[in-house]
Amino acid sequence: MKKIVLIGLLLGFAARGFGQAAPKREMRAVWIATVENIDWPSVTGLTTEQQKREMVEILDQVKAFNMNTVVFQIRPDADALYASPLEPWSEWLSGRQGAAPDPWYDPLEFAISECRKRGLDIHVWFNPYRAIQNIDKTVAAPNHVTNTHPEWIVTYGNKRYFDPGIPEAREFVARVVSDVVRRYDIDAVHFDDYFYPYKIAGVNFPDDNSFERSPNGYLADRRDDWRRNNVDLIIKQLSDSIKSIKPTVEFGISPFGVWRNQTVDPAGSATRAGMTNYDDLYADILKWQKEGWIDYVTPQLYWFIGKEVADYAILADWWAQNSFGCQLYIGQALYLLDSESRDPAWRTAGEIVKQVKLNRSISHIAGSMFFSAKHLKSNPLGIKEQLLGELYRYPALTPVNNRIAPVVPAQPQQTFFQKKGKTFQLEWEKGNNNAMFVIYKFKKRDRPNLENPENIVTVTAQKAVSIDWNRKTKPSRYNYWVTALSATHHESQPVLFEKSK
Numbered sequence: 260m261k262k263i264v265l266i267g268l269l270l271g272f273a274a275r276g277f278g279q280a281a282p283k284r285e286m287r288a289v290w291i292a293t294v295e296n297i298d299w300p301s302v303t304g305l306t307t308e309q310q311k312r313e314m315v316e317i318l319d320q321v322k323a324f325n326m327n328t329v330v331f332q333i334r335p336d337a338d339a340l341y342a343s344p345l346e347p348w349s350e351w352l353s354g355r356q357g358a359a360p361d362p363w364y365d366p367l368e369f370a371i372s373e374c375r376k377r378g379l380d381i382h383v384w385f386n387p388y389r390a391i392q393n394i395d396k397t398v399a400a401p402n403h404v405t406n407t408h409p410e411w412i413v414t415y416g417n418k419r420y421f422d423p424g425i426p427e428a429r430e431f432v433a434r435v436v437s438d439v440v441r442r443y444d445i446d447a448v449h450f451d452d453y454f455y456p457y458k459i460a461g462v463n464f465p466d467d468n469s470f471e472r473s474p475n476g477y478l479a480d481r482r483d484d485w486r487r488n489n490v491d492l493i494i495k496q497l498s499d500s501i502k503s504i505k506p507t508v509e510f511g512i513s514p515f516g517v518w519r520n521q522t523v524d525p526a527g528s529a530t531r532a533g534m535t536n537y538d539d540l541y542a543d544i545l546k547w548q549k550e551g552w553i554d555y556v557t558p559q560l561y562w563f564i565g566k567e568v569a570d571y572a573i574l575a576d577w578w579a580q581n582s583f584g585c586q587l588y589i590g591q592a593l594y595l596l597d598s599e600s601r602d603p604a605w606r607t608a609g610e611i612v613k614q615v616k617l618n619r620s621i622s623h624i625a626g627s628m629f630f631s632a633k634h635l636k637s638n639p640l641g642i643k644e645q646l647l648g649e650l651y652r653y654p655a656l657t658p659v660n661n662r663i664a665p666v667v668p669a670q671p672q673q674t675f676f677q678k679k680g681k682t683f684q685l686e687w688e689k690g691n692n693n694a695m696f697v698i699y700k701f702k703k704r705d706r707p708n709l710e711n712p713e714n715i716v717t718v719t720a721q722k723a724v725s726i727d728w729n730r731k732t733k734p735s736r737y738n739y740w741v742t743a744l745s746a747t748h749h750e751s752q753p754v755l756f757e758k759s760k
Contacts, residue, residue, distance in 0.1 A: 282619070283712045284748075285655040286588045286626025288328035289321055289635060290384070293351045294335035294392060298632040303354035307362050310352070311369060318373050320635040324643060325651040327718070328380040330449050330513075330628060333367050334435065336397070337390040337404045337421070341367035341443070345435050347400035357400030371444050378695055378718030380657050382447035382511065383439055387432050387493065389453055391419040404431065413465045415456055423455060423489040424469030432493060437500045440508055446657075446746075447509035448501055452559060454490045455541045457534065486541040498552040506664055507746040513557040513590055513628065514544045516574055518581070528577040531568040548585040554662045555586035557628050561595065563604035564613055571614055579623040586625055586660045589618055593629040596639035608642040615650050625658045653712035656697065659748045668692040668745040670754050676734055677759040679725070683732075685739055685756050686723045693743040695720045699753065701738050707753060709742065718744075734758065 292298045299317060300310045321329055333340045338349040338356055342365045350356035352366070360366070367383070374381045390405050391397045394417050399405045405412050405419055411428040412419050421428040436448055455464060470477075470485060477485035494512075501510050519527035519537045526545075527535075536542040547553045558578050562569045575589060591614055595605045604610045618624040635643070659665070669690030676685045685698060698716040701707050708714060716739070717724060726732050740753040 280619075281650070281653050281712050282655060283710055283715075284625075284658045285619075286328060286628065286658055287324070287326040287651065287655055288330055288380075288382070288588070288626070288628040289324075289326060289593075289632050290330045290628060290630045291317060291332060291632045292335075292630075293332045293340055293349065294386070296351055300352065301633075303351060307360050307364050310360070310366065311364070314366070314370055315373055317632050317635070318370075318377055318379065320632070321379060322377045324635055325647065325654050327378070327655060327657050328382060328446075328628075329370075329374060329632070330382040330384050331367070331370055332384040332386075333439070334385040335389070336386065336392050338400075341365055341439070343435070343438065345431075345438060346404070347402050350397060356397065356403060367439075367443060375444075375695070375720035378720060380446040382449040382509075383443070383445050384449040384451065385432075385436060385439075386453050387450055388421040388423055389418060389456070390421055393417055394419060415462070415464055416459050418456070420456055422466050422469045423486070423493065424466050424473060426473060429489070429493045429496065433496050433500055436497055437504060440501050440504045445508060447511050447554070448497070449511045449513065451513045452515040452536070452540065452542075455486055455539075458539050483538070483541065487537070487543050490541050491543065491546065494547050494552050495550070507666060509554040509586075509660055509663060510552075511555040511557060511586075512542075512544065512547065512553050513559055514542055515540060516558045516560045516562070516590070517569060518544055526581075529573050530570070533568075545581060545583065548581075548583040551584075551662065553585060554660050555588060556582070557588040557590045559590035559592075559630075560614075561590070561592035561630075563602060563610055564617070565604070566602075572617060575614075575617060575621055575624065579621045582623050584662070586658065586662065587623050588626045588628050589614070589624060590628050590630060591615075593634045593639070593642065594631060596634070596642060598640060606640075608640040608645040611642055612645050612650065615646070619650075626655075654715045654718060655712055656715075656718065656744070656750070657748050663747050665749050666692050666745040666747045667749055668694070668743040668751040670751045671696060671741050671743050674741055674754045674756045675759040676739065676756045678728065681728050682725045683728050683734060684723055684725050685741070687741055687754070687756075688722060690743060690751070692745045693751075694746045695744040696722075697742045697744060697750065698724055699740045699742070700732075701740070703736060703738055707738070707740055709740075709750075709753060 339346045340349050347357040413422050514536050517532035517535045519535050521527040521529050560571050560574050562571050564571045672688040672690050674687040699714045700716050739756040742753045743751040
């Protein structure tokens with residue numbers, strides 16, 4: 260009955276245009292996956308300049324979609340797509356683990372710099388426990404953890420993993436994350452759904468030794484609870500570490516889309532998923548939300564509205580009702596759009612459009628994250644035109660996260676504009692706690708309305724913006740204003756640009 264009601268409500272929302280008003284603040288993010296070269300770099304062995312060009316192209320696409328955030332996978336297999344003192348360079352760069360970029364550069368530092376130019380937030384995505392993606396293909400570097408600490412590692416299927424039951428292994432992962440938080444200008448730390456690995460039918464995860472060594476008070480018949488506690492321990496440790504190093508950096512988790520089925524637990528969702536976070540991946544997401552250990556959650560709802568065993572509409576509503584004050588975004592399956600899909604729902608970009616509209620109609624859902632970046636370029640079924648024609652027609656600022664202590668920005672300083680040939684340039688200086696800037700444009704006769712995203716010209720971390728001079732832009736017809744955003748996305752009062760004397 261609940262499913263019927265939800266679908267009926269959805270149809271009602273569509274008929275009335277409910278949820279279509281453009282919000283000024285909304286998460287619009289895309290995952291940039293590096294494992295197996297899913298998104299970037301497109302293949303191994305590209306030159307430094309080719310890698311940089313591909314990253315710039317992705318970020319330009321993100322901006323062209325009026326998105327505001329990227330989630331960049333920087334540690335897929337206990338290796339690094341950044342200059343790490345703890346782990347080897349990733350094989351997904353050169354094709355050989357441990358080989359540094361040549362000519363040398365730091366891909367994460369480059370991505371951060373390019374994101375800031377475009378006014379984009381960057382969340383860095385770690386896989387905490389996977390150590391080798393394919394044991395038949397990967398040759399681990401001498402300083403890879405499988406060589407330096409083989410006692411922390413187990414083999415499961417054709418992959419190798421840290422054993423989460425080993426305290427030293429958890430401590431090492433925490434050191435890796437803390438190192439990045441300390442050294443890089445990032446907005447968030449992001450984990451996906453891989454804690455304990457997805458189960459292989461008939462094969463037990465080989466953690467008998469770690470259970471015997473560190474049972475933490477759990478008896479043998481409570482192995483599942485022990486495993487969940489192991490994951491709890493690292494989530495709590497990471498939460499504490501991140502906040503002690505940089506309180507403005509968020510900690511987000513993107514779990515599998517079903518916590519538990521209602522048939523197993525009355526608190527679960529009205530689904531019949533064959534796998535769940537709690538029972539199979541040993542990730543008690545709701546506990547982390549309740550305890551305040553994580554700042555946002557992005558369940559991967561990679562199903563269509565109306566799917567029998569896992570209905571997007573039912574799950575979006577369930578996660579909203581079980582957010583416990585944690586910021587909620589929804590992970591959406593851009594990659595499933597395909598004119599030849601066996602599921603008719605995915606044969607039109609309208610499915611994603613309906614999902615975004617539904618998100619906006621449900622309290623507590625603050626936006627979307629899309630998998631994955633390469634599909635921005637391929638534009639399956641014209642999704643770009645669908646989004647930009649209505650829902651993403653205007654830019655949106657990243658939402659403020661109420662679990663992060665606010666940083667109040669001062670106003671930008673020394674604002675002025677001057678004509679330069681066929682352009683004019685807006686210039687300003689940073690004030691205290693200024694991380695990014697928002698440029699607004701209003702007709703001379705209009706009072707500034709900062710809440711309408713239609714008035715946003717651009718968002719940038721730079722201190723100047725050049726605009727083409729024409730009848731739709733010239734300062735004799737329009738006033739331009741600038742506000743500052745702090746690292747916590749709080750916005751200053753606006754300042755008017757005056758003509759340079």
